[in-house]
Amino acid sequence: MELGLVGLGKMGGNMRERIRRAGHTVIGYDRNPDLADVHSLRELVDSLQAPRVVWVMVPAGAATQSTVDELAELLSIGDIVVDGGNSRWTDDEKHAAELAAKGIGFVDCGVSGGVWGLENGYALMYGGEKDHVARVQPVFDALKPEGEYGAVHAGKVGAGHFAKMVHNGIEYAMMQAYAEGWELLEKVDSVTDVREVFRSWQEGTVIRSWLLDLAVNALDQDEHLEQLRGFAQDSGEGRWTVEAAIDNAVPLPAITASLFARFASRQDDSPQMKMIAALRNQFGGHAVEKA
Secondary structure, three states, rough: OOOEEEEEOHHHHHHHHHHHHHEEEEEEEOOOOOOOOOOOOOHHHHHOOOOOEEEEEOOOHHHHHHHHHHHHHHHHOEEEEEEEEOOOOHHHHHHHHHHHOOOOOOEEEEEEOHHHHHHOOOEEEOOHHHHHHHHHHHHHHHHHOOEEEEEEEEEEHHHHHHHHHHHHHHHHHHHHHHHHHHHHHHOOOOOOOHHHHHHHOOOOOOOOOHHHHHHHHHHHOOOOOOOOOOOOOOOOOHHHHHHHHHHOOOHHHHHHHHHHHHHHHHHOOOHHHHHHHHHHHHHHOOOOOOO
């Protein structure tokens, strides 16, 4: 089939290549002309035969909104837009309604796989009407990993990105657990080879995972992570997961704590810890360190 792909960065560029390897035609547009096959959204749309499928792979928020708005004016009745970025599920509902008013279908798709997806395939979670999903199915089949699993029609519009959001929330908590365990192992004198402890967990343990494999890779490159600063951003999906938990009265203590740990990583001199130190000094005479 033919596919228009908007956004050819680290994920989008590799996705274009994987889809092409499966025998499909992909026409890509990116603001960087060195990456693009065409040089405008209009040219992209004009290059595709109707009914068209256009997959959007740009940052969530304003960039996705402006792309959907422009496509709404360029596409025709019966065409379909797929949002494969990390949009919030509530934005999906808005985009689906906006496009439906013009007779254009909409599918949201959470994509996981990162820089490894080209070779290993991408885990896909998509939401939308069955007939719209069926139109895009050949592309989903091209992108997913080999085997029975790795892709799911999660439900209605928004379900794909909601599922991917929860996936990322779980990812936050798993990474935090590995990080805390690594720090504790590094701290004690009795453990003399933390990297090999992590490596030993890769076989036969209940905590083995791809994230553990990646942790070992990182430790092979920099055994004590001395080249890194202890600073971690959050993509936004961790926040949305916690907000959704609050809205639905679902307790998520591990995921919430892992999100807040990332906030703490951005403070070289934590204001909260200043107050904690001051209080400990006041009630117990505990020593404080001067700035």
